[in-house]
Amino acid sequence: MLLVENITKAFGGIRAVDSCSMGVERGSITGLIGPNGSGKTTLFNLITGFYQPDVGRIHFNDKPIHGLPPSRICHQGIGRTFQITRLFWKMTVLENMIVPVRQVGWRTLFSRGVKKHEEARALELLNLVGLTGYQDEEARKLSFGQQKLLEFAAVLMADPDLILLDEPAGGVNPVMIEKIIGLVEDLNRQGKTFLVVEHNMRLVMELCQHIVVLDHGQKIAEGKPATIQNDLLVLEAYLGSTNHADASA
């Protein structure tokens, strides 16, 4: 469904993403892991059009999407959340849900901002993530965890096929993490594809069917969670040394 081919992005002399290729299968939950600074978020920003790649191609549903602005990529059916939650803070929860509704043509541009059926759908999704009753609150008044849930729910309003989650469990309490896992699994069963960046290994191993590991902008491993857990390169990237492994070998 998503195909990243040989992509490179450098900032000054640092290659944040270096000749990286990877793919996301339709209907899968794919994990993207790696130590801090390994290029995960940069890769997200490349896929969603926030950065333009220096080299390489990105295809989504067999169509090239590199070079498109983020709004167009969103219209193709890729939604994303941000590592540090980004909402329209002074707008209400409901308005935060309505802004992502996909618009087609000039006529809708000047049509009513919040339509009845959109509102109904927004309330349904708010209910799904457990934010019923908050629709008229300003987004900034929600708790940290609620803000994460709102951002997630708002992404669903655009009905994307592929959803990119950047650290969905970052700074969230264990109960909320369970809730997020449940939500992602449910949506996955309904046909949504996920690409998840996460540091919480328990969550990644539990949730993902396929894992891609980045280090220094390069893909160092790929496979099933069980395989990744025992991969020497991955252990080295995370733990910094292979001496122990060498000694026992």
Place this chain on the structure above:
Amino acid sequence: MKPSRVPAVIWMSGLLAALLVFPLVQRSQYYQHVMVMTMMAAVLASSWNIIGGYAGYTSLGHAAFFGLGGYLVALAHNHFGWHPFISTWFLGIVVMGVALILGWISLRTHGSAFVVVTIAMVFIFRIVALNLASITNGARGLTQPRPGWGGVPWSPELIKIPFHYIMLALLCLTVFASWRVRQSKFGLGLIAIREDEGKAEAVGIDTMLYKVLAFGLSAYFVGVAGGIYSYFFTYIDPQFIFDIFTGVTMVLIAILGGRGTLWGPVLGAFIMEPLGNWVIGVFGGTQIHLAVFGGILLAVMLFMPQGILPALTEFVKRRAKAPAAGRRSQSA
């Protein structure tokens, strides 16, 4: 919002009725003049508010569109005999076209860089008007025939009245457009851009399109106002009409009344313009009115940073809540 809908219709009809009868009741030419200028200030501030308030892009360059409208109308009047009261509505579309192009270029910048670029626009327009003397008559400016209709000039006693009504019509149109924008998907997108442009782009808002459209639309009414203005004074010159101060004034009025609100810019204009004229009347042609303007703005920024209208709304809401709570406790 919902319970205040009925009173809103009442006070809006009241305001409209008052403005409709104003020149019939108030026969003083001076006050009629001040009222035309006040409504014009309300048009400029409301129109600026579409890009500056809703989308949060502080343009100090709208004087460029004001002047362009003025020049186009004056030239069309002098060369083709097009009556300004009719031509200004169409020539405003030309101004909008120019603004769409300039917006497409300038809206790539953000924050203070955008402010500087828009200031530069005013100077570019002024330099062009000064140096394109074969068309614009350069620094000597353009004069139009005395206002009238069908070759018959209006009598000097009644001359402000047609301007009053056309400016009122423009004000109604501007506020209506601003309201339509605010209610629409377009307006929601603009506010999202003001809140977090990157996020807006991420959720599928074509931010460039939205910003350019808002910029063009907000230039339209300013251009039309400039056209009426040039006929009102029957004389324009580059220094006078491409003036940074014109652009700054509409911004300050909008901020004073309540940036990003529908009625704030109108309220700001109805406070500042008469007050400014009064100060000029009392102190003569000094710069004191500027000091007063600055002082008021400072006070508003200190005590009601959102502007007068949002502060008032907040105050009324709190007052309404307090007695309601009291009543509830009594009945309990």
